[in-house]
Every structure is written in C-alpha cells, then in structure tokens.
Amino acid sequence: MDKRVELLAPAGDLEKLKMAVLYGADAVYLAGKQFGLRTASDNFSIEEMKEGVSFAHEHGKKAYLTMNIIAHNDSMDQVAPFLEEACDTGIDGIIVSDPGIFQVVRELRPGIPIHISTQTSTTNYRTVEFWHRLGAKRIILARELSLEEIREIRRKVPDAELEIFVHGAMCISYSGRCLLSNYMAGRDANQGDCAHPCRWRYYLMEEKRPGQYFPIEEDAAGTFVFNSRDLCLLPYLPEIISSGVTSLKIEGRVKSSFYVATVVKAYREAIDAFYEGNFGDTGPWMDEVGKVSNRAFTTGFLFGKPGPEAHNYETSSYIRRYDFAGLVTGYDEASGRLIVEQRNNFKAGDTVEILPPKGPFTELTLRELYDEEGNRIDSAPHPQMKVLLAGVPLFPANSIIRRKSAKEDG
Ligand code: SF4
Missing domain, CATH: 2.40.30.10 (Translation factors)
Structure with missing residues (x-):
C-alpha cells in the first residue's frame, strides 16, 4: 500500500478550517459565498478562502472548494467569474454535481481537478467510469453503497480516485436529493438550505376529526420515522482503507470547531494506528466521537441495507456528552x-x-x-x-x- 488514505474534514469557516488542519486532517473542503451547499455555515469570502488555502498549504494539506448546488438558469452567469476568483486562491480541487457547472469548470480551468459530489448519487462502476472519462479526477460515492459494492467499483475502475463518507449525518433520501424541505419550510436542500423536516415529529389526522392526532409508529418505540442515526465507520477503517478508496470524508460544515477537532483527531489516530499495525481497541476513539454532538451511530449501508437499528425513534435532538x-x-x-x-x-x-x-x-x-x-x-x-x-x-x-x-x- 504505497499511498495513504486521505482524511478529509469539513471547514465551515476559517476557524474550523484551521482546527481541522491542526487536529490532523489531510485536506479540507469549504464553500464560497455562492454555489456550495450548506447556507447555514458561514462560508468563505474570497479573502478568507485565500487565507484558508494558504494555511492548509503551509501545513502541507489540501483545500477543495464545493460548488455542488443543483443550479438553475439564473445562477449560471455568476459561475465563471466566481470560479476564476476562487481558482486564483490556489484551491486544490472543485467539487461539483451539476453537469453545467462541470462543463464551465472544464472549459475555464481545464487543469483543476474536479471531484464529483455525492449529490450525483453515484452508485455503480459505470457511472464512476462515465465521470472519469469526462475528466473528473475523483468521484465521491453515494452513501448508499455497501463495502462489497465499493470494492467492486475499485476493481473495475482502478484509476479513478474514490471518496466515501465515514462520519456524520445521513439523509433519509439519496444524499439530499429531496424536496421535503422545499415543501414544508420553503427552504431548498439542493441549494444548501435544508430545514431537516425529515427529523420532525409527525402525527396522522383524519379530516373529519380536526385536532385529533394519531401517533405514527413504525414500532412501539416512537414516531421519528425518518430520523436516521449518524454514520460512524471508525471501527471498520481497516476494511475500508484496504478496499483502496482514496479519501475518507467527515460530514459537517455547520458543526462547531469543537466537533470538527474532536472527530478529526479520533479518525487521525485510528488511521495512523492502522498503518502502524496498532489498530486494536476502538473504544477510546468511539468514546471521543461520542463526546460531541451526534444522533447515536449507525454503519449506514456498509454491510447492506440498514434496518430499524439505523433509526433513532426516541428523539431528533442531538446527544452531546x-x-x-x-x-x-x-x-x-x-x-x-x-x-x-x-x-x-x-x-x-x-x-x-x-x-x-x-x-x-x-x-x-x-x-x-x-x-x-x-x-x-x-x-x-x-x-x-x-x-x-x-x-x-x-x-x-x-x-x-x-x-x-x-x-x-x-
Ligand atoms: S429533509 Fe432530511 S432527507 Fe431531505 S434533504 Fe433534508 S436532511 Fe436530507
């Protein structure tokens, strides 16, 4: 195994970027004021982006820019000028999901690596091959893949860089391709503004009995029917790294710098332990990631389709010890x-x-x-x-x- 896997951390603002780098990330991903999902995080002005990219480079790390909204016509005129300014900051790659934005990046800055966002829901080797042939350097796979499927993609498309999520919130829809928030709150998940209505508590009301709410229960435990636990694949890093993926991504640009530092450090130590042949008891690392906000943990789709155990039926509030x-x-x-x-x-x-x-x-x-x-x-x-x-x-x-x-x- 010649090249070590990359640990990729979220950078919602400059402080979080610095904490991610200092606590052990190999690379960070961030958004500018336009075109990046997650409007709730502060995001970076061009000046801040310059400072953040320089900080990462001074520490021998990389910084990628997310431009992964599903863009409408009225956004397209702004893509080129923003891209030019952003690329001049020295950013190491652009994360896109919209083929229109992909095309603009290819035309304007053919040399910059493009990473295909998980928003494209890439779930098979032919799709990976498709994006790779079009010029994408890296494909961020959908969260909805098993380890076996990831291994098969790796075998069949050996040259494409593959990135997977290892930690953070899960969507009940395919990686945010969801209109629930548009409908319930007028906030567009595909523009980075999800209000998380999937985690609200719902009841059933018969139209002739207004005000009488019948509980909806998947089982006797509760009513949070779409409330997924958070992904945590730390205990399975040996299998995941051995599958040949290029990058391990932590979700959470809206999370605090406390969260980012704690989770990054736990994964850093676990990855280093793997390469040093010391990956043993994961208890202390799991204890660490449990100290910051989470909705209890699941392995998601890593070992096949998740069942009820992947849900938190009791509360949609965060646990934070x-x-x-x-x-x-x-x-x-x-x-x-x-x-x-x-x-x-x-x-x-x-x-x-x-x-x-x-x-x-x-x-x-x-x-x-x-x-x-x-x-x-x-x-x-x-x-x-x-x-x-x-x-x-x-x-x-x-x-x-x-x-x-x-x-x-x-
Ligand atoms: S409402 Fe829930 S499932 Fe839909 S995009 Fe938001 S977090 Fe994901």
Missing part, C-alpha cells in the same frame, strides 16, 4: 498562566478535559481564574472573554477545554 468550554489561545510567560478564550460558561471548581491537537487529553479541576487585568474571578460568564488559568500545565495554542454537559453531570 461534553460542551466546548474554551479554547487555549496562548500562555502568559510572566504569570505562568494559560490564556483561554471562553466558549461556554465555566467556573473555578469545574472538572474539565483539555484536549491538545496532538496527544492525549488531560482531566483536571480548575482552581484559579483571572481576568485580563489580573483580577481573580470565580467564573467566565461572558462569551469569548479572555480568562487566565493558574495552576494548570502548559498546553499548546488551539487546545480545547471541554466540560461534561449539564445533562451528563452526576
């Missing part, structure tokens, strides 16, 4: 105190875990907190306030301070 309390931004040499930017309220006496970009986390209890003027304080209540921590070991900048969320305490 830990909160992002703060981010280490530096170290005050004069006082020997760690400088932290607050992200969620924390106080003296709290037991926290500090997770550095490399190496294990450390659990400790916060004893002494100071504000920027050097006054001792009991807590850090204000968003993004600077807090200095005394009596804690030195941790590198960008280490994450996390605390068990209130629901988990006690």
Whole structure:
C-alpha cells in the first residue's frame, strides 16, 4: 500500500478550517459565498478562502472548494467569474454535481481537478467510469453503497480516485436529493438550505376529526420515522482503507470547531494506528466521537441495507456528552498562566478535559481564574472573554477545554 488514505474534514469557516488542519486532517473542503451547499455555515469570502488555502498549504494539506448546488438558469452567469476568483486562491480541487457547472469548470480551468459530489448519487462502476472519462479526477460515492459494492467499483475502475463518507449525518433520501424541505419550510436542500423536516415529529389526522392526532409508529418505540442515526465507520477503517478508496470524508460544515477537532483527531489516530499495525481497541476513539454532538451511530449501508437499528425513534435532538468550554489561545510567560478564550460558561471548581491537537487529553479541576487585568474571578460568564488559568500545565495554542454537559453531570 504505497499511498495513504486521505482524511478529509469539513471547514465551515476559517476557524474550523484551521482546527481541522491542526487536529490532523489531510485536506479540507469549504464553500464560497455562492454555489456550495450548506447556507447555514458561514462560508468563505474570497479573502478568507485565500487565507484558508494558504494555511492548509503551509501545513502541507489540501483545500477543495464545493460548488455542488443543483443550479438553475439564473445562477449560471455568476459561475465563471466566481470560479476564476476562487481558482486564483490556489484551491486544490472543485467539487461539483451539476453537469453545467462541470462543463464551465472544464472549459475555464481545464487543469483543476474536479471531484464529483455525492449529490450525483453515484452508485455503480459505470457511472464512476462515465465521470472519469469526462475528466473528473475523483468521484465521491453515494452513501448508499455497501463495502462489497465499493470494492467492486475499485476493481473495475482502478484509476479513478474514490471518496466515501465515514462520519456524520445521513439523509433519509439519496444524499439530499429531496424536496421535503422545499415543501414544508420553503427552504431548498439542493441549494444548501435544508430545514431537516425529515427529523420532525409527525402525527396522522383524519379530516373529519380536526385536532385529533394519531401517533405514527413504525414500532412501539416512537414516531421519528425518518430520523436516521449518524454514520460512524471508525471501527471498520481497516476494511475500508484496504478496499483502496482514496479519501475518507467527515460530514459537517455547520458543526462547531469543537466537533470538527474532536472527530478529526479520533479518525487521525485510528488511521495512523492502522498503518502502524496498532489498530486494536476502538473504544477510546468511539468514546471521543461520542463526546460531541451526534444522533447515536449507525454503519449506514456498509454491510447492506440498514434496518430499524439505523433509526433513532426516541428523539431528533442531538446527544452531546461534553460542551466546548474554551479554547487555549496562548500562555502568559510572566504569570505562568494559560490564556483561554471562553466558549461556554465555566467556573473555578469545574472538572474539565483539555484536549491538545496532538496527544492525549488531560482531566483536571480548575482552581484559579483571572481576568485580563489580573483580577481573580470565580467564573467566565461572558462569551469569548479572555480568562487566565493558574495552576494548570502548559498546553499548546488551539487546545480545547471541554466540560461534561449539564445533562451528563452526576
Ligand atoms: S429533509 Fe432530511 S432527507 Fe431531505 S434533504 Fe433534508 S436532511 Fe436530507
């Protein structure tokens, strides 16, 4: 196995991009202000894109740009100018799903690698071959494929780069090709604005009995009939990497930098362990990915069509065992105190875990907190306030301070 698999992470904004890179991603994917699904994430201006791409390159990593909306006529005039500006930032590849946008990229920038988005629902080797012959470098396969199907595609189209999703939210439709959100909320999933109505709670009402709601139950457990669990394929990385795929993608450009850093780090360590021949107990990595928001986990389609176990019938809320309390931004040499930017309220006496970009986390209890003027304080209540921590070991900048969320305490 000469070339190692790529770990590809979501970058919803500049901070998330930097955290993904620092915590171990080989590449990131991001969207500009136009043409990328996920309008809920902040996305990148051209200036930010330049900064993000430079940051990735300085660390020896790649950055890909998503332009994967299903475009209507009125978008097409803006594609070329946006593409020119975006390509000038040094971006390493463009992710597209719309053949019209594919064609514009080929004509305007024939040298830039094109990745075919999962939005095209590529589920067989002939389709992979089709896109590859047209000039696509990489095909991001549909989530709805089994490991056996992926292996077969790899065997039959050995030259195309293949990317698969290994972690994150699942759609109940084929990778977002769905009009439910347009219909229920006037928000277009294919333009990156899904309101997730598939996860709402539904009842049945007979027309002559207004106001009488009958529960819809797939089984006795509940009514969230379309509420898929999140994908997590970490325990199966050896089989997946051995199938010969090129890139392993983590979903979640709207997720927090806390989420991105935690999930990327767990997968980084697991992938490295695989190549070092140490892929053993996955418990600690699974514990890590369970600390950030998730809807409980499923292996999706990896071992065939999923059954009821892939659904969460009880709640459509996220499970999150830990909160992002703060981010280490530096170290005050004069006082020997760690400088932290607050992200969620924390106080003296709290037991926290500090997770550095490399190496294990450390659990400790916060004893002494100071504000920027050097006054001792009991807590850090204000968003993004600077807090200095005394009596804690030195941790590198960008280490994450996390605390068990209130629901988990006690
Ligand atoms: S409504 Fe649900 S299934 Fe449809 S695109 Fe949104 S998340 Fe996917």
